Amino acid sequence: MQMLSPAQCFGYAAFALGVVAFLQRNDRRLKLLNASQCLVYTLHFMLLGNPPAAASSLVSGVRSLLALKTRSPWVAALILVIGIVVGWIFVDGGYGWLPVIASSVATVAVFLLSGIPLRLALLVGTLCWLANNLLCGSIGGSLLELTAAIVNGTTILRMVRERRHRPSR
DSSP states (O other): OOTTSHHHHHHHHHHHHHHHHHTOSSHHHHHHHHHHHHHHHHHHHHHHTOHHHHHHHHHHHHHHHHHTTOOOHHHHHHHHHHHHHHHHHHOOSGGGHHHHHHHHHHHHHHHHOOHHHHHHHHHHHHHHHHHHHHHHTOHHHHHHHHHHHHHHHHHHHHHHHHHHHSOOO
16 A cells, blocks of 8 residues: 555545534534545545445445535435445445444435434444544545544533533423
């Protein structure tokens, strides 16, 4: 594996976009940057020869753009169906399902959940992406998902502690 191959460079770019997205307080910018990250991830995984991850990244990017306009359960269901169809088309076994599962879990999270359940579901998706990235040799992708897991896990713990310390009503 070459650390500066074109495939890895796209992974580093996705990592940078992902970190910048995490730093956004504005939801619209977060979703736009996330969609951009997904597009770069699509190219990254195409160059790494991982079609299920490339296709799932593309579906995730479209999901992020649609989430700018709606939180409709019907849109979530449509994206889930598309993601599963993508899986049936591109997955040829084993770990190829990891990005499909990750994208599907994140779709449910983004459209239907909030608070701690949202973050827990996103953490599950992140861990699926991390496993995929480690298995396919994605350096930037592994760094991105590891960073996301740490930041999200820390946020979940903070939220749980805050909830425990709130006065009862």
